[in-house]
Amino acid sequence: MLAARLGLALFVVAWIFDLLGLRSYVPVWLPFLVALGLELQLFVGASRSAPPEPGGGHRLPQSIDYERYGYADLDDEEEADEDEDDDVPQPRRALRRLLAGVAIAGALAAVVWLAGNRGWDGLDEETRAEATARFSEEASRIVGRPVEIRCDEAGEFVGAVQHADGVAAVGGRLAYLTPEICHDLYRLAFRDDVTFSRTARAIAVLAHEAWHLRGERNEGVTECYALQSGVELGTRLGLDEDTARRMMRQQLAENQLRGRGSVEYLVPEECRDGGALDLDPGSSRFP
Numbered sequence: 001m002l003a004a005r006l007g008l009a010l011f012v013v014a015w016i017f018d019l020l021g022l023r024s025y026v027p028v029w030l031p032f033l034v035a036l037g038l039e040l041q042l043f044v045g046a047s048r049s050a051p052p053e054p055g056g057g058h059r060l061p062q063s064i065d066y067e068r069y070g071y072a073d074l075d076d077e078e079e080a081d082e083d084e085d086d087d088v089p090q091p092r093r094a095l096r097r098l099l100a101g102v103a104i105a106g107a108l109a110a111v112v113w114l115a116g117n118r119g120w121d122g123l124d125e126e127t128r129a130e131a132t133a134r135f136s137e138e139a140s141r142i143v144g145r146p147v148e149i150r151c152d153e154a155g156e157f158v159g160a161v162q163h164a165d166g167v168a169a170v171g172g173r174l175a176y177l178t179p180e181i182c183h184d185l186y187r188l189a190f191r192d193d194v195t196f197s198r199t200a201r202a203i204a205v206l207a208h209e210a211w212h213l214r215g216e217r218n219e220g221v222t223e224c225y226a227l228q229s230g231v232e233l234g235t236r237l238g239l240d241e242d243t244a245r246r247m248m249r250q251q252l253a254e255n256q257l258r259g260r261g262s263v264e265y266l267v268p269e270e271c272r273d274g275g276a277l278d279l280d281p282g283s284s285r286f287p
C-alpha cells in the first residue's frame with residue numbers, strides 16, 4: 001500500500017511539473033481512481049479475512065471496549081501511538097488505514113488543484129489584462145473584425161463540467177478560454193516557455209474559438225481551419241514556423257486518433273492538402 005501511495009505522490013509531482021508531457025497523456029483523476037481502488041480493495045480484503053470478534057461482528061461498543069481502547073478518545077490515541085496497533089481489532093485497523101489512504105489522496109488532490117489553479121490566477125491583474133488583450137488581438141486577426149477573448153477565472157462558462165477548453169458564440173464577438181489554456185498561451189507569448197503538446201493545444205483552442213466567432217458552426221470544419229490558422233498564430237506568438245507547423249500537424253494527428261471516440265469533433269475528409277477545406281490550396285504543405 002505504501003508503494004501505491006508513494007506512486008500517487010510521485011505522479012502528482014510529475015504532473016505539477018508536467019514531466020514527460022504527462023498532462024496531455026494521463027487525465028489527472030485516473031491515478032487517484034486507481035489509488036482509491038487499491039485502498040478499497042485492501043480494505044475489503046482485510047475486513048473479510050478478519051477473525052470474528054467475540055460476541056459477533058458489528059456490535060455497538062460495550063463497556064469493555066471503553067476500558068480497553070478508550071473508545072471515546074480512540075482517534076487521538078491511534079494517531080499518537082502506533083504501538084497500540086496490535087490491540088486494535090482488525091476491521092478497525094483496516095478502516096483506519098482506508099481513511100488514512102483517502103486522506104492522503106485528498107491532500108494530494110488539493111495540491112493538484114492548487115497547482116493547477118495557481119498558473120493563471122497567480123498572475124497579477126495587469127499581466128492578465130495585457131495577456132488577454134494580446135489573445136483578443138490575435139483572435140481578431142483570424143476573425144477579421146474586433147473580438148474579445150476572456151479567461152474564465154470564475155469557471156462559470158468553461159471547465160470541468162463541459163469538458164471543453166473554450167466556448168464561443170458562433171458569429172459573436174466574445175469567447176472564453178479556460179485559465180489553463182490562457183496560462184499556456186501566456187507562457188508562450190510572454191515567457192517564451194513552450195511545452196510542445198500543451199502549447200500546441202492552447203494555440204489550437206484559441207484559433208478554434210476564433211473560427212467559431214468568425215461564424216463557423218461545424219466543429220470538425222472549425223478545427224480544420226483552426227489547425228491551419230494555428231501555424232501563423234503560433235508563429236506570431238513567438239514560435240519558429242517549423243515548430244508551429246509540427247505542432248498543428250500533431251494536433252491534426254491527435255484529432256484523427258481521438259475522432260474515433262467523438263465523431264462530432266473529427267475533422268472532415270476534405271481537411272487535407274488540396275482538399276475543399278485547404279485554406280491555402282496553392283501550397284503543398286498542410287497544415
Ligand SMILES: [Zn+2]
Binds near residue numbers: 208212219222
Ligand atoms: Zn468548437
